[in-house]
Amino acid sequence: MSLINEKKDFKIIADLIPANSSVIDVGCNDGSLLEFLKEEKDINGRGMEIDQQKVQLCLSKGISVIEGDADLDLYDYPDNLFDYSILTYTLQATKSPKNVLSELVRISSKAIISFPNFGHWKIATSLLIKRKMPISEKLSYSWHETPNLHFCTINDFIDLCEEAGIRIEKQANLKTNRLNKFYGKNLLNSYFNEVGLFLVSKIKN
Amino acid sequence: MNENKIVELATEQALVLDCGKSLKSFKTAYTTYGKLNDAKDNAILICHALTGDQYVASNHPITKKEGWWSYIVGPEKPIDTNKFFVVCPNVIGGCMGSTGPKEINSETGKVYGTDFPVITIADMVRAQKLLIDYLGIEKIFCVTGGSMGGMLVLEWLSKFPEMVHSAIPIATATNHSAQNIALNELARQSIMADPNWNSGNYYNSDNKPLKGLSVARMAAHISYLSKDALHSKFGRNLQDKSSLDYSFDADFQIESYLRHQGFTFVDRFDANSYLYITRAMDYFDVSSSNDGSLIESFKNTFSKVLCISFTSDWLYPTSENKKIVKVFNTLGINVSFIEIETDGGHDSFLLEEPKLFEAMQGFIKSTYENL
Numbered sequence: 001m002s003l004i005n006e007k008k009d010f011k012i013i014a015d016l017i018p019a020n021s022s023v024i025d026v027g028c029n030d031g032s033l034l035e036f037l038k039e040e041k042d043i044n045g046r047g048m049e050i051d052q053q054k055v056q057l058c059l060s061k062g063i064s065v066i067e068g069d070a071d072l073d074l075y076d077y078p079d080n081l082f083d084y085s086i087l088t089y090t091l092q093a094t095k096s097p098k099n100v101l102s103e104l105v106r107i108s109s110k111a112i113i114s115f116p117n118f119g120h121w122k123i124a125t126s127l128l129i130k131r132k133m134p135i136s137e138k139l140s141y142s143w144h145e146t147p148n149l150h151f152c153t154i155n156d157f158i159d160l161c162e163e164a165g166i167r168i169e170k171q172a173n174l175k176t177n178r179l180n181k182f183y184g185k186n187l188l189n190s191y192f193n194e195v196g197l198f199l200v201s202k203i204k205n
Numbered sequence: 206m207n208e209n210k211i212v213e214l215a216t217e218q219a220l221v222l223d224c225g226k227s228l229k230s231f232k233t234a235y236t237t238y239g240k241l242n243d244a245k246d247n248a249i250l251i252c253h254a255l256t257g258d259q260y261v262a263s264n265h266p267i268t269k270k271e272g273w274w275s276y277i278v279g280p281e282k283p284i285d286t287n288k289f290f291v292v293c294p295n296v297i298g299g300c301m302g303s304t305g306p307k308e309i310n311s312e313t314g315k316v317y318g319t320d321f322p323v324i325t326i327a328d329m330v331r332a333q334k335l336l337i338d339y340l341g342i343e344k345i346f347c348v349t350g351g352s353m354g355g356m357l358v359l360e361w362l363s364k365f366p367e368m369v370h371s372a373i374p375i376a377t378a379t380n381h382s383a384q385n386i387a388l389n390e391l392a393r394q395s396i397m398a399d400p401n402w403n404s405g406n407y408y409n410s411d412n413k414p415l416k417g418l419s420v421a422r423m424a425a426h427i428s429y430l431s432k433d434a435l436h437s438k439f440g441r442n443l444q445d446k447s448s449l450d451y452s453f454d455a456d457f458q459i460e461s462y463l464r465h466q467g468f469t470f471v472d473r474f475d476a477n478s479y480l481y482i483t484r485a486m487d488y489f490d491v492s493s494s495n496d497g498s499l500i501e502s503f504k505n506t507f508s509k510v511l512c513i514s515f516t517s518d519w520l521y522p523t524s525e526n527k528k529i530v531k532v533f534n535t536l537g538i539n540v541s542f543i544e545i546e547t548d549g550g551h552d553s554f555l556l557e558e559p560k561l562f563e564a565m566q567g568f569i570k571s572t573y574e575n576l
Contacts (some may be wrong), residue, residue: 021539046539052560055543059511060567062575064539076531161427 009197012172013112014040015179018061021083024048024108026070026100027090031058034165046082048073071095082108091115091139091157092148103201110169114188114197119153119190138194152192154190165203171201172197209259209266210235211302214335222490227321229576230279231309233336235294235300238278238286238328241342246370249284250333250343252295252350252357254555255425255482256474258301261285261293263304267473276557283565288573291344293410296329296357298481303332306477307408319405324481326489330360337368341426344368346576347569351375351554352521353482359491359529362510363502371509371572373565375554376518378525379499379532380490388428389483392421396476405477418476419467426466431517435459456548499532509539511568513561516546517552541568 010033017023018039021195023169025034031054037043047065049055058065066073070087071094085108087100092115094100104111116138117123126134133143141148152160168182174195182198206484211234214220219227236259241248251261258265262272262279278284284291295303298321306321309390313320325461337345348369355377361369364500381389396402396426409414439459446456455461495501510533514526523544533540545560547553554561 052543052546056560056563058566059541059564060571062571064509064541066534066540066542067544068542076527076534078535081534081537162372166350 004165008174008177009088009114010036011175012177012179012197013021013037013088016170016172017043017084020044022046022081022111023084023086024077024141025086026074026085027093028054028058028063030054031061031065032062032097033062033086033088034058035061051127070100070103073098074107077103077107079106080109083110084108085111086113087111088114089116092150092152095149096158097150097152098164101159101160101166101200105166105200110199110201112197112199114172114195115152115157117146117154117190117193117196118151120194121191124191136194154196155185155187156194157160157196158185161200166200166204168195168198168200170199172199198200208236208263209302210237212336212339214339215253218333220328220335220465222322222328223325224323225415228297228304228322228332229299231304232302232308233294233297233304233332234299235262235336236261237293237549238262238291241290245342246344247348248337248340249279249289249290249291250337250345250361251284252333252354252361253293253296253454254350254352254354256422256470256479257354257550258299259293260294260301262291265473267495268469269377273555275284277562277565281560283569284349285569292336292342293500294333294338296482297332298324298329298478298485300475300478305475306405306481307475308498316408318408318477319480321477323484323488325485326356327364327494328359329485330357330364333357333361334365334368340347343571344370346573347373349372349373349375349565352377352551353486355521356486356491357488360489362508363491366503366508369506369508370576371511371568373422373511373568374526374529375561376515376521376526376551377529378521379492379529382525385488388424388520389487391424393480393483394423395420396480399476399550403565405480407476413471414476415471418471418474418479419464421476421479422470422474423463423467426463428520429550429552429569431519433517434454434549434550448558462468468542499528500535503532503536503538506533506536506538509572511541511543511564513554513564514544515549515551516544517548518551518553526530536548554556 022044024046026048032044048068055067085104123134209331216230219229221227263272295301298305355374358374396417399414401412402414442458444461492502530542
């Protein structure tokens with residue numbers, strides 16, 4: 001599942017991360033984002049990946065990687081071990097997105113989360129007009145074979161963060177490649193972004 | 206380059222053991238493959254398991270079989286002998302030339318037998334460290350081994366962290382579980398129940414405790430395999446017969462196989478060594494010198510580590526290996542982990558397992574390139 005647009009997404013994620021940060025990429029795929037961040041920001045990176053073939057690829061590139069499952073294995077990390085955790089296009093495939101989000105902001109100071117926005121107008125239109133589960137570039141599986149368990153819209157994500165005590169600091173606009181301060185929910189946001197990409201952190205009690 | 210060598214170590218200063226006794230001047234038998242480069246940064250130390258020895262990639266002098274890790278060690282293999290200087294010592298307490306119960310005690314001129322001091326995994330590593338010093342290696346590029354070999358790797362990472370650039374502990378644990386101790390005790394009792402064992406004094410006798418050692422090996426061998434592998438390899442098949450014999454002969458193939466494992470083992474292994482080495486494994490707890498704190502035990506470790514486990518290994522299961530990963534993660538150590546799916550059981554690290562090959566090759570190659 002390589003939904004990530006390497007050129008755009010990698011760049012904008014790199015823009016969010018200060019040099020020399022420690023970073024864990026959960027669902028790190030073949031490790032290319034970690035490699036990119038190493039090159040751009042000289043990060044101290046770690047990966048977690050459920051697919052063993054990709055784990056093998058990471059090992060061959062010298063990336064430190066744990067074969068593991070975001071739903072089960074984040075509990076093994078102590079609080080605030082990393083400066084940043086990254087979860088790209090994986091949230092919707094987890095069994096418990098709320099727990100995973102909470103774990104990410106527990107083990108790192110800040111988390112970068114991206115997911116396909118189910119509220120995008122094309123998807124909504126597909127449901128409304130065709131009465132069929134949408135298939136698009138970002139959502140390329142048909143309903144009966146998708147690994148995705150929990151689709152959400154940008155507005156759903158914002159609600160979940162609130163429920164889980166998570167502050168949204170920034171949102172990326174992948175069309176303009178800009179990072180914007182987050183001002184709260186608005187309908188247009190959920191209509192016109194194919195992807196939600198957020199910088200979040202735990203609200204300290 | 207790969208013939209067996211023997212070196213006398215601790216000739217000037219005795220090796221002080223955990224039990225309080227010391228070994229003044231002891232022998233280590235070892236093999237090497239490849240050449241140490243000028244920078245001395247290409248040494249790989251291989252730690253063998255309970256019944257392993259230094260013949261890691263060359264034919265065994267007794268069994269004539271190829272080295273126990275020939276699949277992993279050799280030219281173009283993950284531990285590439287064209288590139289690396291590979292060292293594999295027989296542990297102290299062993300029986301392939303290193304000082305152990307069947308060797309002569311230089312102080313008395315007699316065979317040690319059970320006068321040999323009880324040794325620990327930490328003692329074995331201290332002895333290995335003297336060999337590494339002797340070879341002029343200040344920093345080992347990679348220390349690796351499976352099972353007891355993995356314990357030695359962990360001990361290296363804990364006690365001599367500055368000497369280890371990277372490490373691959375395989376199918377191992379930070380200490381021996383009650384189940385593992387129980388299985389070793391079963392093996393020891395079967396050796397000691399053999400009247401030929403004679404309290405360990407059998408070296409001058411024609412009758413050696415071969416039955417006891419053979420049963421010990423049979424019991425241990427079961428623990429190295431998985432239920433599924435036993436089922437698919439043997440099932441309830443009968444051995445060279447079409448019906449049950451109504452006797453206690455080896456009716457089933459699995460019986461015959463285990464008996465064979467037992468018989469052949471006694472040719473190459475010493476019963477007292479088996480007692481000493483299993484005891485060292487049972488005593489092993491890498492955190493024992495730090496009041497049981499694993500965090501304290503690895504707080505000075507900065508090596509790059511790859512931990513490997515096998516799904517069907519019930520002796521050193523994935524959960525035990527993940528415990529190591531968790532501690533290393535907590536300390537921010539550069540640790541990787543892979544769990545290989547196989548029905549090969551604990552013995553998988555000795556089998557031709559392509560995923561093990563790939564993981565070790567990928568890790569070793571990329572780590573050396575980024576040295």
